[in-house]
Amino acid sequence: QKEVEQNSGPLSVPEGAIASLNCTYSDRGSQSFFWYRQYSGKSPELIMSIYSNGDKEDGRFTAQLNKASQYVSLLIRDSQPSDSATYLCAGKENSGYSTLTFGKGTMLLVSP
Amino acid sequence: NAGVTQTPKFQVLKTGQSMTLQCAQDMNHNSMYWYRQDPGMGLRLIYYSASEGTTDKGEVPNGYNVSRLNKREFSLRLESAAPSQTSVYFCASSGDRPIVSGANVLTFGAGSRLTVL
Numbered sequence: 001q002k003e004v005e006q007n008s009g010p011l012s013v014p015e016g017a018i019a020s021l022n023c024t025y026s027d028r029g030s031q032s033f034f035w036y037r038q039y040s041g042k043s044p045e046l047i048m049s050i051y052s053n054g055d056k057e058d059g060r061f062t063a064q065l066n067k068a069s070q071y072v073s074l075l076i077r078d079s080q081p082s083d084s085a086t087y088l089c090a091g092k093e094n095s096g097y098s099t100l101t102f103g104k105g106t107m108l109l110v111s112p
Numbered sequence: 113n114a115g116v117t118q119t120p121k122f123q124v125l126k127t128g129q130s131m132t133l134q135c136a137q138d139m140n141h142n143s144m145y146w147y148r149q150d151p152g153m154g155l156r157l158i159y160y161s162a163s164e165g166t167t168d169k170g171e172v173p174n175g176y177n178v179s180r181l182n183k184r185e186f187s188l189r190l191e192s193a194a195p196s197q198t199s200v201y202f203c204a205s206s207g208d209r210p211i212v213s214g215a216n217v218l219t220f221g222a223g224s225r226l227t228v229l
Contacts, residue, residue, distance in 0.1 A: 008152070034217070043202055043220035044155070088155065099145070099170065100218060104154035 002027040006089050006103035014111055019076040021106050023089030026070070030091035033065060033072045034100065038086045048074060079110045114138050118203045118221035125193045125228045133188040133224050135203030143206045144186035145170075145218070146178060148199040155202070161186055193228045200225050 003026040013019045023033075032051045036044035050056045050063040050072070062075040072091070076083055086105040092098050116137045125131055137144065145160040147170075157170030161180040175197060177189045186205075190197055203221040 036218075043223050044218075045220070046217055049217065099157055099160055102155040104152065 002030065002091070002101045004089055004091050004101050004103035006087075006106045008104060009107040010109045011106055012109045012111065013079050015079060015081060017079050017110075019079045019083065019108055019110070021074040021076070021087050021089075021108065023072040023074075023103055024070055025072070025089075025091045025101075027091070027093070027101070028067075028070065029093045030101070031067075032092050033063070034090045034092075035061075035063060035072075035074045036088040036090065036102075038088060038105065040085070044088055076108075079108075081110045081112050084108055084110045116203055116205055116219055116221035118201075118224050120224060121222065122225050123227070125190075125226065127194060127228060129193050129228075130189065130191050131193065131226075132190075133201055133203070133226075134185070135187065135221060136185045137203075137205040137219070138184065139205060139207065139219065140183070141205035141207050141219075142183070144180065145204045145206075146176075146186070146188045147202045147204065148172065148197075149202060149223075150199050158188065158201075190226075193226075195228045198226060198228045 005024045035048040037047045038044040048063040050065045056063045060077045064073045086107045088105045089103040090100040092100045119134045142163045146158040147155045156172045159178040161167045164183045179187045201224045204218040
């Protein structure tokens with residue numbers, strides 16, 4: 001059973017702080033990881049993907065992957081109230097055809 | 113640029129009624145998916161279609177059927193709705209990036225909120 005675990009939160013941070021969202025996964029065959037943001041009442045939208053160990057930066061967002069520890073994280077620098085949303089972590093295998101396994105999501109609240 | 117279009121956006125059914133959720137994508141994607149999302153349960157895959165003419169069960173297929181009508185359209189049918197099927201349903205599609213890159217980016221529709229009384 002492939003599982004992706006996330007703390008449901010809410011994670012509360014003040015505006016301008018760094019928000020750190022974490023995700024662990026059980027399937028060592030998972031090689032690609034994705035972070036989706038979902039605003040209340042809306043559909044998920046992709047914000048980051050990461051396939052290799054290490055860090056990947058895109059603007060205020062940094063994804064980190066540690067395959068040995070089976071750990072994925074998303075850092076949001078200079079957090080804004082507009083970042084308040086639920087963040088979904090998802091993983092998949094690279095070989096053959098496989099589907100995404102989603103975590104249950106972490107709610108982030110950024111207070112002004 | 114519509115992306116993934118789902119209909120209806122809202123639906124209320126009585127127990128035992130049937131209905132079909134429609135989904136269409138205009139991105140020429142081969143793969144399409146149906147998920148349900150419940151509070152505290154995250155996104156759970158109901159059925160998917162890796163290509164036109166094929167469908168496969170996901171994590172929670174019981175009580176549902178699907179049809180991949182053509183490359184664009186993938187419908188989800190509830191034959192006899194139950195209160196446990198009250199949920200938000202999302203259709204999604206993905207392209208065929210090279211497997212070696214690991215890319216399988218899902219694009220989601222806006223969702224369909226279904227209530228079964």
